[in-house]
Amino acid sequence: xxxxxxxxxxxxxxxxxxxxxxxxxxxxxxxxxxxxxxxxxxxxxxxxxxxxxxxxxxxxxxxxxxxxxxxxxxxxxxxxxxxxxxxxxxxxxxxxxxxxxxx
Numbered sequence: 001x002x003x004x005x006x007x008x009x010x011x012x013x014x015x016x017x018x019x020x021x022x023x024x025x026x027x028x029x030x031x032x033x034x035x036x037x038x039x040x041x042x043x044x045x046x047x048x049x050x051x052x053x054x055x056x057x058x059x060x061x062x063x064x065x066x067x068x069x070x071x072x073x074x075x076x077x078x079x080x081x082x083x084x085x086x087x088x089x090x091x092x093x094x095x096x097x098x099x100x101x102x103x
Contacts, residue, residue, distance in 0.1 A: 017090035020076060027083045028055040041082050045075045064099025 031038050038053035042061050053061070062075040073089055080087065 014092060014094060017093050017096055020090050023085050045078050060099035
C-alpha cells in the first residue's frame with residue numbers, strides 16, 4: 001500500500017521498469033558467451049528466428065519491436081519467466097530508451 005501525498009504516490013508509480021530492467025541486465029551477464037538462449041527467447045517473444053543475439057541486441061529487441069505497452073509487458077513477462085526471475089512487472093515505461101533505427 002502506498003502512502004503519502006498524491007504527488008509522492010505519483011512519483012512512486014514512475015520508473016517501475018528500472019528494477020526489472022536491472023534484473024534482466026544482470027541476468028544477461030550469464031549469457032554474454034552463450035547467445036543461443038537469447039536467440040530462443042527472442043524467437044518466443046517476436047516469432048522470428050535470428051542467427052545470433054548478443055545482450056545489447058536482446059535489449060533492443062523488446063524495446064524497439066515491442067514498443068506498445070501491452071506487448072512490452074508480455075515480452076518482459078516471457079523474459080523474466082525464462083530467466084527464472086520473480087518480480088513485479090513494470091507498470092510504466094517513461095524514460096526507457098527505445099530502438100528506432102533510421103536509414
